[in-house]
Amino acid sequence: MKLNLKIWRQKNNKTKGKIQDYILDGVEEDMSFLEMLDFLNNKLLNEGGEPVAFDHDCREGICGSCSLFINGVAHGPERGTTTCQLHMRKFKDGDTIFIEPFRSRAFPVIKDLIVDRSSFDRIQQAGAYVSVNTSGNTQDANAIPVSKEDADEAFNSATCIGCGACVASCKNSSAMLFTAAKISQYSLLPQGKVERKQRALNMVKQMDLEGFGACTNTGACEAQCPKEISIKNIARMNREYLMANIKK
Amino acid sequence: MLKSSIGRKFLMALSGLFLIVFLTQHFIINITSVFPDDGKTFNALSHFMGNNLIVQFVLQPVLILGVMVHFSLGIYLEIQNQRSRQVSYVKRSINNGASWASRNMIISGLVILSFLIMHFYDFWVPEIMYKYVDHNPLDEHRYFHELQVKFQELFRVVIYCVSFILLALHLLHGFSSSMQSMGITKGPIKLVSTLFAVIIPAGFIFIAIFHYI
Ligand code: FES
Numbered sequence A: 001m002k003l004n005l006k007i008w009r010q011k012n013n014k015t016k017g018k019i020q021d022y023i024l025d026g027v028e029e030d031m032s033f034l035e036m037l038d039f040l041n042n043k044l045l046n047e048g049g050e051p052v053a054f055d056h057d058c059r060e061g062i063c064g065s066c067s068l069f070i071n072g073v074a075h076g077p078e079r080g081t082t083t084c085q086l087h088m089r090k091f092k093d094g095d096t097i098f099i100e101p102f103r104s105r106a107f108p109v110i111k112d113l114i115v116d117r118s119s120f121d122r123i124q125q126a127g128a129y130v131s132v133n134t135s136g137n138t139q140d141a142n143a144i145p146v147s148k149e150d151a152d153e154a155f156n157s158a159t160c161i162g163c164g165a166c167v168a169s170c171k172n173s174s175a176m177l178f179t180a181a182k183i184s185q186y187s188l189l190p191q192g193k194v195e196r197k198q199r200a201l202n203m204v205k206q207m208d209l210e211g212f213g214a215c216t217n218t219g220a221c222e223a224q225c226p227k228e229i230s231i232k233n234i235a236r237m238n239r240e241y242l243m244a245n246i247k248k
Numbered sequence B: 001m002l003k004s005s006i007g008r009k010f011l012m013a014l015s016g017l018f019l020i021v022f023l024t025q026h027f028i029i030n031i032t033s034v035f036p037d038d039g040k041t042f043n044a045l046s047h048f049m050g051n052n053l054i055v056q057f058v059l060q061p062v063l064i065l066g067v068m069v070h071f072s073l074g075i076y077l078e079i080q081n082q083r084s085r086q087v088s089y090v091k092r093s094i095n096n097g098a099s100w101a102s103r104n105m106i107i108s109g110l111v112i113l114s115f116l117i118m119h120f121y122d123f124w125v126p127e128i129m130y131k132y133v134d135h136n137p138l139d140e141h142r143y144f145h146e147l148q149v150k151f152q153e154l155f156r157v158v159i160y161c162v163s164f165i166l167l168a169l170h171l172l173h174g175f176s177s178s179m180q181s182m183g184i185t186k187g188p189i190k191l192v193s194t195l196f197a198v199i200i201p202a203g204f205i206f207i208a209i210f211h212y213i
Helices: A033-046 A118-125 A148-158 A165-169 A176-187 A196-209 A220-224 A232-246 B005-034 B040-051 B053-083 B105-133 B142-150 B154-181 B189-212
Strands: A003-009 A018-024 A068-070 A096-101 A109-111
Touching: A018 A033, A118 A176, A118 A196, A148 A176, A165 A176, A165 A220, A176 A196, A176 A220, A176 A232, A196 A232, A196 B005, A232 B005, A232 B154, B005 B040, B005 B053, B005 B154, B005 B189, B040 B053, B040 B142, B053 B105, B105 B154, B154 B189
Parallel strands: A003 A096
Antiparallel strands: A003 A018, A068 A096
């Protein structure tokens, strides 16, 4: 198929970027979206041009690197799918496709379609862990009983891959779904409950410091999340945070 | 806590819920104006609300404070949220899976605020002037008549209807959203908030039209 690509090109975070047009012929429908970009880059390199910079790693929907805003939607038109798992069969011959980086003040563009998401790392570093004594006599985690319901809920929250689609889709570019998923993942389990207050306080504080907007519960994050994380996590985070403030 | 994003969300939700309680009370009183008793119940309730010391000097200032907190924080958060994305998308899906009501709370909110200013000017200011500035004699029977006179003007009825439609949209998102902000997810929240968002504004519109015709 032949596509009309409109791709955001930006040299670095000091310069202004703009949309550039590329006509790409010979795209096959069983290519993944990233393979289509590889194909474009090969062509650009052969013609002596600068390839389009984009983030990727696992290409199997688990690392969260492939953050592209495709035709106005994070990760493109298919629900519950990352960019790397999106296939060109979702498009038609002659389609125009806009490809932009995820946009937020807290996600500055590094180059073209690559954004710096280290703000997410800092939020996690603020509390998304359990302090375990690893001196050699660590208790087996399976020895602590966990209800099936809690285990399932915690697992659902833990499926967040930290791609940033929630921020990219939210009109307020809020990172609450991400932060809430990380907080929930721990606070639902007995091992994580010990540090729940500090976790909620510190992670929310870091999230605010990074310059993300505030959530207004529109639900766009949940609708566009490739892992379909529920906004119930945000309500849980609100509870955790409010309780942590009351019982400091 | 109120400096944090969640703290502000909580305050926004709390002030919103407080306004919902006030709206319900206002509706209950107003609906009595359509009772077939020539405004007897409406007059009695209005007289009570207008002359009870606790209502006048405790609840009324709290209400004004609630309104001010809700709209000033709403505007502040909107500005802050706009700033959190400095470069906008060239192409963006219209809704990204979110409803019109949830994406445009600032628009419905500003319409309601303009309506409130008009409403204060229309009813509240003359009432305060009547009671506390001109020191008129207390007339327990004037309220119903005043209401009927106001709703004779078509333009006022139209403004009422439009404002209440936007209020319905505001409540449609705002009610359930305030629950979510407070961390409450159990129970038939969506159903209750949708029913409230439809019934109360529709009731107000009915009252306005009833007195016009
Ligand atoms: S490249 Fe890892 S999730 Fe897409």
